[in-house]
Amino acid sequence: MLKRAVLVSMAIVLPLGASVAGPVGTANAAFDPNFGFDFWVDSEMGPIKSRVFRAADGNTNRVVYALDGMRARDDLNGWEIETNVARALTAWNINVVMPVGGQSSFYLDWNAPSNFFGIDGASSTGSAGSSAVGSSAAGDNVAGKRNTYKWETFLTQHLPRELNNRLGFRSTRNGVFGLSMGGSAALALAGYYPQQFSFAGSYSGFLNTSAPGMREALRVAMISAGGFNIDSMAPPWGPQWLRMDPFVFAPQLRDNNTRLWIASGSAVPGGGDVNSALGIVQAVPLEALALANTRAFQVRMDSIGARNVHYDYPPTGVHNWRNWEDQVNRMLPDLSANIG
Structure with missing residues (x-):
């Protein structure tokens, strides 16, 4: 039944050419340069910016990383552009780190720079900063095309080390x-860095990426979101591809006893979810696909006896920032109790 739901959802999504991970909705927050500050760290990809927001009480022990969606921009993280979660988190005395960039990267270490048969897959006139639904081709001068994405290394080595050295931030028992x-x-x-991360949250995540049809669905999404080639990320069905699938590494999450918050909307629009017919057509099937993936992951975790997860399925909600911001606020007490 779950596989059928995945395939039906993809049949709706793929003709649209919409990104499987492209947020739909309007901004409800304004960038405030006086609140967070830029934090630059060198990496194999070049200098990478993060935005840092300090906990209200000034502590350095409680830290959470906020990861963006597939259309991540190169100027600011979507969580800062579209939501007010940084203020909510810092009020709970949690330091917030928002890495900037990584469009279509899945925050992984890739095999090679993204190209199609040796040719860059995007027009140099494309905007890496576009968050609109539809194609947003990134030029060949961006990270991931001019060099190889190394986001996993950055997030687990370079960034925490510099946060510790320069700000005194704790690099163990963080949240993400x-x-x-x-x-x-x-x-x-x-799953792979349990000493660094004691808590993880997924909202509308694609948690069964090895399910039938998912690789091709993600291929279409990554072409739409920046013109990136999934084959440069990981070969099909090899160890590297399976390594990125939460459904596959679920036993590690159980054995680590990592506290998890797993959420997905119902794909039924609620009040204020969408403001156009196009938004409904795109946001509903995307969330239906995420819901099928998330339910499959829950079945997997239940089948192996995992008891370290909270599942949250609101009765309404589609693929948009309004619902993701609501999930952060719902998750806050659980996050606060399991980090630092």
């Missing part, structure tokens, strides 16, 4: 959460 692409990435980071 993300939406869509960032949701599966958050679970992967927690």
Whole structure:
């Protein structure tokens, strides 16, 4: 039944050419340069910016990473552009780190720079910063095309080391959460780096990426979101591809006893979810696909006796920032109790 739901959802999504991880909805927050600050760290990809927001009480022990979606921009993280979660988190005395960039990366270490048969797959006139639904081709001068994405290394080595050295931030028992692409990435980071991450949250995540048809669905999404080639990320059905699938590494999440918050909307629009017919057509099937993936992951975790997960399925909600911001607020007490 779950596989059928996945395939039906993809049949709706793929003709649209919409990104499987492209957030739908309007901004409900304004960038405030006086609140967070830029934090640059060198990496194999070049200098990478994060935005840091300090806990209200000034502590350095409680830290959470907020991961973006597939259309991550190169100027600001979507969580800062579209939501007010940084203020909510810092009021709970949690330091917030928002990495910037990584469009279509899944926050992984890729095999090679993204190209199609040796040719860059995007027009140099495309905007890497576009968050609109539809194609947003990134030029060949961006990270991931001019060089190889190394996001996993950055998030688990370079960034925490510099946060510790320069700000005194604790680099163990951190939290991490993300939406869509960032949701599966958050679970992967927690699964493979349990000392660093004691808590992980996934909202509308694609948590069964090895299910039939999912690789091709993600292929279409990554072409739409920046013109990136999934084959440059990981070969099909090899160890590297399976390593990124939460459904596959679920036993590690159980054995680590990582506290997890797993959420997906029902794909039924609620009040204020969408403001156009196009938004409904795109946001509903995307969330239906995420819901099928998330339910499959829950079945998998239940089958192996995992008891370290909270599942949250609101009666309404589609693929948009309004619902992801609501999930952060719902998750806050659980996050606060399981980090630091």
